Amino acid sequence: MWTCAKPYLAHLAGSVAHVSIAARAVKLCKTYGSGTATVVALDHVDFEVQAGEFTAIMGPSGSGKSTLMHLLAALDSPTSGQVFIGDQDVGTLKDTPLTELRRDRIGFVFQSFNLVPTLTARENIVLPLSIAGGKPDRVWFDQIVDLLGLRDRLTHKPSELSGGQQQRVACARALMNRPEIVFADEPTGNLDSGSAAEVLSFLRRSVDDFHQTIVMVTHDALAASYADRAVFLHDGRIIDECRGASQEEILQLMSRLYPRQAPPEHGKPLGDETNPFAPRTDPGNARHFAATSPARAMLDDRDTAEQPRLAVGEPAVFRDGAPQPAPNGIAPPETEAEISAPRRAITE
Ligand SMILES: Nc1ncnc2c1ncn2[C@@H]1O[C@H](COP(=O)(O)OP(=O)(O)OP(=O)(O)O)[C@@H](O)[C@H]1O
Numbered sequence: 001m002w003t004c005a006k007p008y009l010a011h012l013a014g015s016v017a018h019v020s021i022a023a024r025a026v027k028l029c030k031t032y033g034s035g036t037a038t039v040v041a042l043d044h045v046d047f048e049v050q051a052g053e054f055t056a057i058m059g060p061s062g063s064g065k066s067t068l069m070h071l072l073a074a075l076d077s078p079t080s081g082q083v084f085i086g087d088q089d090v091g092t093l094k095d096t097p098l099t100e101l102r103r104d105r106i107g108f109v110f111q112s113f114n115l116v117p118t119l120t121a122r123e124n125i126v127l128p129l130s131i132a133g134g135k136p137d138r139v140w141f142d143q144i145v146d147l148l149g150l151r152d153r154l155t156h157k158p159s160e161l162s163g164g165q166q167q168r169v170a171c172a173r174a175l176m177n178r179p180e181i182v183f184a185d186e187p188t189g190n191l192d193s194g195s196a197a198e199v200l201s202f203l204r205r206s207v208d209d210f211h212q213t214i215v216m217v218t219h220d221a222l223a224a225s226y227a228d229r230a231v232f233l234h235d236g237r238i239i240d241e242c243r244g245a246s247q248e249e250i251l252q253l254m255s256r257l258y259p260r261q262a263p264p265e266h267g268k269p270l271g272d273e274t275n276p277f278a279p280r281t282d283p284g285n286a287r288h289f290a291a292t293s294p295a296r297a298m299l300d301d302r303d304t305a306e307q308p309r310l311a312v313g314e315p316a317v318f319r320d321g322a323p324q325p326a327p328n329g330i331a332p333p334e335t336e337a338e339i340s341a342p343r344r345a346i347t348e
C-alpha cells in the first residue's frame with residue numbers, strides 16, 4: 001500500500017483530527033474585456049480546498065467555474081487577489097518555478113482528455129515525469145494502472161482507445177507524479193454514463209485510499225455526489241456549499257439556488273427533468289444511476305458493510321472487461337463472511 005507523505009486530512013473514527021489546506025483563493029477577481037464589454041468572471045472569491053478531500057465546483061454555464069479552477073491550478077493569473085498552493089503564493093512565482101509548481105505539485109484532468117495522439121497510453125501516463133527528468137515509480141505505476149483497468153491497453157494509442165479508456169489514461173497521468181492536488185474540469189462531460197461512473201469511482205477511490213486532494217468542476221449533480229463537498233457559484237461568486245450530499249439533495253439545493261436557471265429548450269428539459277445543468281452530450285446521464293450519494297455509500301460500506309456492492313465471488317470489472325481491483329489492492333470479498341465484515345478501516 002502506498003502511503004502519502006504529504007499533509008492530508010486525517011479522519012479518525014469519523015472525527016477530523018487535522019485539517020490542512022491544499023489550495024486557497026483570497027479575494028480572487030478575474031475580469032475579461034474593458035469598458036462596457038467588461039465581463040466579471042470571478043468577483044472577490046474566498047475559497048479553501050481542504051487537503052485529502054474531493055471538492056466539486058458547481059454552477060450554471062458562465063458562472064465562473066472554469067475560471068476559478070484555472071486560477072487555482074495556476075493556469076491563468078487573476079486580475080486581483082491571491083492563489084496559494086499549500087503555503088506557496090502562486091502570484092509571486094516567476095516563470096520557471098511556476099512551471100515547476102504546475103508540473104510537480106498539480107495534476108490535471110480535462111473534459112477532452114488532452115492525450116498526445118502519437119504516444120501510447122503508457123507513454124502518455126509517464127509523460128509529465130519524463131519531461132521533468134524523473135523515473136516512474138514502478139510499484140506506483142502498476143498500482144494506478146491496475147486500479148484503472150488499463151493493463152492491457154498500455155501499448156495502444158489514444159485513437160485506439162474508447163473515450164472512457166482515454167479519460168482513465170488521463171487520470172493515471174494526473175496521479176503519476178503524486179501531485180498534492182488534482183484539478184478536473186468536467187472530466188465526465190464527454191463520457192457516457194457507464195464510463196463516467198468508472199472515472200468518478202476512481203477519483204473517489206484515490207481520495208479514500210491515497211488521500212488525494214481533488215477539485216472537480218461539474219454540471220452534474222450525480223458527479224458532484226461523489227464528492228465530499230460541493231460549492232455553488234453564481235455570477236462569479238460562491239453562494240452556497242454542502243457536504244456529503246446525495247444527488248437528490250444537490251438537485252434540490254440547485255433548484256433553490258438557481259430558480260431561474262431551469263431552461264427547457266424548445267419545451268424540453270436538458271437531459272434530466274430535475275437537473276437544470278444536465279449535460280447535453282449525454283442526455284440520460286443522471287437517470288441511470290442510483291439515487292444515493294456514492295461517496296456516502298462508500299463511507300457507509302466501510303463502517304457497516306450493510307450493502308455489499310459485489311455478489312459472492314463476483315469480480316468487479318470495467319465495462320471493457322478489465323478487472324477492477326478492490327481498494328488498496330485488497331482482493332474482492334469471496335465469502336459471505338468477508339462481505340459482512342467491514343471492508344477496511346479508513347486509511348490514515
Ligand atoms: N477568455 C475569455 N474572454 C472573455 N470572457 C471570458 C473568457 N473566458 C471566460 N469568459 C467569461 O467569463 C465568464 C465565466 O466563464 P467560465 O468559463 O469560468 O464559466 P463556466 O462556469 O466554466 O461555464 P461553463 O459551464 O459553460 O463551462 C463567462 O461569462 C465567460 O463568457
Ligand SMILES: [Mg+2]
Nearest residue numbers: 065066067217
Ligand atoms: Mg467551464
